[in-house]
Amino acid sequence: MIYEVSGWAIVIFVVFVGAVLGLSFYFARKTKSASGYYAAGGNIHWGVNGIAFAGDYLSAASFLGICGMIAFSGYDGFLYSIGYLAGWVVALFLVAEPLKRLGKYTFTDALDARFNSKSIKLTASISTLVVSVFYLIPQMVGAGDLVVPLLGLPHYAGVLIVGTIVIFIVATAGMTSTTYVQFIKGALLIVFSTILTIYILNNGLNLNPGEKYHQFLKVGTIIQDQKIAGTSDADYTLKESVTVEGKHTFVSLEKNNVLRWFKLSADSTYLEEMLSISVTDDGTTLYNGEPKAAEKFFQVGHLTKIVVDGVEVDKTGPLGPFKFLSTLENSELIRFTKKAIPDRNTTVWYQTPTLGRDMINPGLLYKVSTKAGATFWTKMNFVSLMLALFLGTSALPHILIRYYTVSSQRAARKSTIVAIAAIGFFYMLTLYMGLGASVNGVLDVESSNMSGPLLAKYFGIGLFSIISAIAFATVLGTVSGLIVASSGAIAHDFMDKYLNMKMNDRKKVKAGKIAAFGVGIFAIALGILFKGMNVSFLVGLAFAVAASANLPAILFLLFWEKTTAKGIASSIVTGIVSSVFIILLSPSMYERYGLLKSAAPIPLDNPGIISIPLSALVLVLVSLLTQKDNHRKVENYHND
Amino acid sequence: MHGPAAKMEADKAAAKKSKLGVTLFIVYTLLYSGFVMIGLMNPELLGVHIIGKQNLSIIYGFGLIILAIVMGFVYNAICSRMEDQMNSK
Structure with a gap:
């Protein structure tokens, strides 16, 4: 369909981007140390961190994807909201505090704290990169989709704009500027989604969505x-x-x-x-x-x-x-x-x-x-999805690094609770925004992702402009977090720790910035390459890979004394390989290859139900076989 | 004097907090699995009206979200009290 470009949308967008860039400049002078770059100096207030969590987590898939899915398929879209939020329960009750206690800058640090193992450093940094890249693609594709109606620019321009701004945010002040961008965006998203929901309820239900609505012949x-x-x-x-x-x-x-x-x-x-x-x-x-x-x-x-x-x-x-x-x-x-x-x-x-x-x-x-x-496999798809959503959140590297931006375990816990409250509230609103879009004659059947913004347009061009600008900002916030996580994996986990390059503080920051630049350029290329891919589908994929590769490692490390370094490393590899393998042979991918869905050798669209238990099983078996390694364990950890 | 939990300071409440966390996690997991199992075994049940003309899908779905928030606040209150008591001794 055709979208008219709104002048207000451009103004609001430019003001937002200007504010974000100004903030990055401001913090750049303060960010000279590695701790400042990778973990915002560890002194972010828990309240700010909690909303920044929301800003980091509520990606384009949450706002655009879930609303669109509810608008087109009803409650089944809301299952994502329920599952995504439930994932935070795992993060709060099991992962938040121990991970804060164990790690320094990245989740690899935490996994490796007991072992000082080369294989963990390598596999965990690769896993961080794989998950983050899977997550980056839909964000960049979504950015491109958004600029078409918002600024009247072609798809690739949107990808370029987001890529450039994000590289700037990350390369100037790393996690500090990223945190504040996510904080502002998270707060705006929740406030304006509430306003949109009030409009929906106030409008009620109406057989005639408006004078312009097409009467089908x-x-x-x-x-x-x-x-x-x-x-x-x-x-x-x-x-x-x-x-x-x-x-x-x-x-x-x-x-x-x-x-x-x-x-x-x-x-x-x-x-x-x-x-x-x-x-x-x-x-x-x-x-x-x-x-x-x-x-x-x-x-x-x-x-x-x-x-x-x-x-x-x-x-x-x-x-x-x-x-x-x-x-x-x-x-x-x-x-x-x-x-x-x-x-x-x-x-x-x-x-x-x-x-x-x-x-x-x-x-x-x-x-x-x-x-x-329903058949056995359609039911398994449902279970597999709910499992991957539940276990995926606390295994996402870009979420986990946020635990290192606060000063204490108590602050880590409190910020997780702020995040749960903010994200939970937002997810309840998605049901209204999605259902509101489904009955008010606003859906663009070509792009379910635009349902939320188009519903806002139904209530007025001003609201549309703000919501669209926020949706765009949503992409900025999440992509910044992903790039910080990836740059940490490359510069801190891989170069500094795995290759043992013994970098000083200044060099570490420099390496991080160069890595951020590289990942940013890579993300731009992927965003242009994958134009037209479904946003939610790829995020679901990232969740499944994260849950399979990282979660068994984290949970067994925290709750099973016999876990060994080789057990963790082989579980991460098994998780990545099995989940990606199942995805590549799934009916959805077969459809994308232009083949018959029914020809797919594995009739599952979401690999979680096979790959998560498999990865855990490999961890247990390999750990049991390599028990003699455990006497070398670094005793700086108490799982008491 | 007891200040906020300092960075990497030994946390004497860690064991108790961890136990509480695991218990709450199990409670939530059972309720979440209950939702998935109803969807799997008896999806028609989700359409049954429960309270105030709302069906089980809505009550259970919203319930899981609200419960996560409430459990989070309860967990934090108990943990903070444990930290204050045990770490100040």
């Missing part, structure tokens, strides 16, 4: 010999009829030289207009049969029935947060389902009537009900 059919012979409207000429997957009949009709696609109703009495994108033989892309500039590719998503206390109404007026959900549950809405028409270079989105009840229960995306056709 219905055309009667003439059936002869159980086939469509024509339409009841003489203006339309029947062009062709295609049956897809044996159950959907799609029909193309021509009127005034414009070809549009319709779907035959279940009783064959009428045709219902769909959204379509076709690529013609000469390479032109047509949106609903016309060039993009004609603006015929409509925003969608509307209610067809609203029931309040047993009575059907046209609109509800303002609703409370619980009344909103219970009213929606009794209502009905139209979602749009995507289908490709084989051999026509055409993709269509047809209207799918959906009960409100189904929107606020799991099942539209993850098939769990046997009645709805």
Whole structure:
């Protein structure tokens, strides 16, 4: 679809970026030591650190991805919110304080504290890099997606802008400037998501999303010999009829030289207009049969029935947060389902009537009900996802380094609680933002990621500008954290510790800055290369790899005396290799390769349920086999 | 005088805090697994109305988020008290 560029969005964005860069300059003078660069000197206030945690964690996938997924698939998107937050329970109760006690700058430090082992330094720094890069790609792709509507620039420009600003933030003042960028962004995101939710509740539910909303056409059919012979409207000429997957009949009709696609109703009495994108033989892309500039590719998503206390109404007026959900549950809405028409270079989105009840229960995306056709593997996918989300958070290196920016274990704990409260509150809002987007006619079927900002636009261009600028800032905050984590892995873990380069403080900072620059350039290249990839999909991948590679190592180190260095190193390698291997052979990847989903050798989209236990098992076995190594353990750790 | 827990100072409350953390973690994990298991075994149950016309999906989902926040505050209060008492001796 076409987005108009808003002047206000540009102004707000420029002000924000200016403030961030100014802050970086200010802190740059203070950041001369390695401790300052990698861990913000260890003296960030726990309250600031807690909100910065939120700013670090609530990436583009949380804000854009989850809202979009809820808007398109209802409660199944909210499962991510529940799982992502539950992950913080693991971080708070098991990981926060011991990790603070053990480490200095990075999570590799903590893992290695008892062992002083080369293999841990190497594998943990590689794992940090692999996880961070998987996490970086969707952030950069998301940045590119955002500048298209926000600033009217091409995708690659967005990636370049984010990359350059972030390299600047990190290379000037490392973790200090990164912390404040994340703090400001985290606070803004939560405040404005609350405002957006108030708008949604105040607006209530309405059968008519607005005067501009497209009324989808219905055309009667003439059936002869159980086939469509024509339409009841003489203006339309029947062009062709295609049956897809044996159950959907799609029909193309021509009127005034414009070809549009319709779907035959279940009783064959009428045709219902769909959204379509076709690529013609000469390479032109047509949106609903016309060039993009004609603006015929409509925003969608509307209610067809609203029931309040047993009575059907046209609109509800303002609703409370619980009344909103219970009213929606009794209502009905139209979602749009995507289908490709084989051999026509055409993709269509047809209207799918959906009960409100189904929107606020799991099942539209993850098939769990046997009645709805769930199989063993679809159920395993659901369990695997919930497991990876639960165990992934406390294994993300860019989150873990934030424990080294505060002064004490108590501050580490308190900042985790601030983070849980802030992030938990935000995640509750995602349900309203997602559902609000699904019924107010704002969805762009081409990009679910834009659902949140487009909903803001429905309430006014000012709110849209602010929300979009924050979404962009969201990417800045998270990418900064990822680059600090990666630069720590390269300069501190790998060069200083593994290669034993014996760098002094100044050289360590310099190496960190050069590494940040390198990773930044790499991230820009990846962001341009992976244009069009789904943001949430890749973040899910990062979580699965992190949970498989790092979490067994962290937990066994803390809670099992017999853990050995070789056990940890082999578990990290097993975790990375098995999770990436399963992902590469998964149905989702097969679809991306252009192959049949059903041909995938492993019918799982999320590897967690296999790779996490496997990595833990390898850790236990190798540790038991290498017990004699443990007498060399550095005794500076008490797991009391 | 007892100041804030100093950097890397021996923490006598560590064992007790760790035990409390593990207990709370197990409680939360059981509740979280309960949600996943209902989704897996009897998803229809999630549609049943529980309180105030809200179904189990909403109550359980919001409940897990709110519980994490509440448990966090409780854990912090107990840990801080333990640290103050045990480290000042």
